[in-house]
Amino acid sequence: MRRRMLLLTSVAVLVAFAGCRHRCHKLRKDDCCPAPGVGTRNPALLPPTGLPTTPGGAPSVLPPGGSNYLPPSPAPKPGGGPDVLFPDPLPPGAHSHSSRPVQPNKPAVLSGPVKPATAEPQRAAAGLPGYTKVKDGLFAGQKPTLDGFDSLKSAGFRTVIYLHAPGADVAAVKDVATTRDLNFLAIETTPETLAEASAKFDRAAGDRLNRPAYVFADDGARAGALWYLHFRNDAQGDDVARLRAKALGLSDQTEEGKAFAPAVEKVLEAK
Numbered sequence: 517m518r519r520r521m522l523l524l525t526s527v528a529v530l531v532a533f534a535g536c537r538h539r540c541h542k543l544r545k546d547d548c549c550p551a552p553g554v555g556t557r558n559p560a561l562l563p564p565t566g567l568p569t570t571p572g573g574a575p576s577v578l579p580p581g582g583s584n585y586l587p588p589s590p591a592p593k594p595g596g597g598p599d600v601l602f603p604d605p606l607p608p609g610a611h612s613h614s615s616r617p618v619q620p621n622k623p624a625v626l627s628g629p630v631k632p633a634t635a636e637p638q639r640a641a642a643g644l645p646g647y648t649k650v651k652d653g654l655f656a657g658q659k660p661t662l663d664g665f666d667s668l669k670s671a672g673f674r675t676v677i678y679l680h681a682p683g684a685d686v687a688a689v690k691d692v693a694t695t696r697d698l699n700f701l702a703i704e705t706t707p708e709t710l711a712e713a714s715a716k717f718d719r720a721a722g723d724r725l726n727r728p729a730y731v732f733a734d735d736g737a738r739a740g741a742l743w744y745l746h747f748r749n750d751a752q753g754d755d756v757a758r759l760r761a762k763a764l765g766l767s768d769q770t771e772e773g774k775a776f777a778p779a780v781e782k783v784l785e786a787k
Contacts, residue, residue: 637671637728644668644730648763653727656743656764659689659734665696668730675699675726677717679733679742682706699726705738707779714745714783721746736765737773741780748784 637655641647643664646657660668660676668676676693678701680686686702693700701720705713720726733739744761748754758766767773 637673639671642667650731650743650760650764653724654721654729654731656731656739658736659732660730662692665692665698669696669698671728673698673728673730675701675720675729677720677726677729677731678702679705679713679717679731679739681734681738684734701726703742705733705742707775710741710745710776710779711783711786714742714749717742718746718749733765735772737767737770737776738765740764740766740773741776744780745783 643661644657644667645659648656650656655673665676676698678684678686678689680689680702682704690700690702703713703716703720705717721729721731731739740761743764744757744766747757747760750757752760768777
C-alpha cells in the first residue's frame with residue numbers, strides 16, 4: 517500500500533512539471549502564464565494590426581527584444597546647446613524684488629517722482645530797489661544793500677552780475693557777495709567797451725549754471741544798454757527790445773544815456 521502511494525505521488529509530480537515550465541506550475545498549458553510579449557501591458561503602446569512597423573524601409577522605432585516601450589532618450593552631449601545658469605538661492609530673509617533693505621514698520625512702496633531743480637527763486641525784495649523778473653532765472657534791479665544781499669542768499673540765488681563803471685570798488689562788492697556764498701561776476705561797461713561787455717553779459721546770462729542770477733548796476737542807463745543788446749541778440753525786434761530795456765533803465769535823456777546811445781547803434785551795425 518505504501519509503495520502504491522509513493523508511485524502515485526511520483527506520477528503527479530511528473531505531470532505537474534510536464535504541464536507548465538513556468539513558476540505557476542499549472543497542470544494545463546492553456547491555463548498557464550501568457551506568452552511573452554502578450555499580457556496586461558497597455559494595448560495603446562502596440563502598433564495597429566495590419567500596418568507595417570517599418571514603412572518605406574525606414575528602421576523600426578521599436579526597441580529590439582520584443583519590448584513595447586521606447587528606450588529613454590540619450591542624454592545631450594556636452595556643448596550641444598547653450599548652458600542654462602540658474603541664480604544662486606537667496607539667503608534667508610532676503611527679498612528678491614529689491615536689493616535695498618526694507619525698513620521695519622514702513623510699507624515697501626515707491627516714493628513719488630523726484631521733482632527737478634528749478635531756477636525760480638523765492639520772492640526777494642528786501643534791500644533790492646527796482647527788483648523785477650526779466651525772464652526765467654534772470655532778475656534785475658538797482659545795487660543791493662547789505663540786507664539785499666541777505667535776501668538774495670535766503671531766496672536761493674546763485675549769482676550776482678555787477679555792471680560797473682571804471683574805477684568802481686569792485687572788491688568791496690565782491691567781498692559782500694562771496695561771504696554769502698554768491699557767485700560774483702563783474703563786467704566793466706562803458707560806451708567804448710560796450711561790444712565786449714555785451715558779449716560777456718550774453719555768456720553769463722545764457723549760462724544756466726549761473727541761474728538764478730541778479731543783475732545790477734550803479735547807473736540805470738548802463739544796465740539798460742546791455743539789456744537792449746541782449747534782447748536784440750534774442751532775435752527780438754527793435755520796438756520790443758527797446759520797450760523792455762526802457763523798463764530796465766534804457767534812456768537817451770540823461771548824460772549817461774546820451775553817451776551810450778551812439779555806442780549801441782555802433783554795436784548793432786557791426787553785427
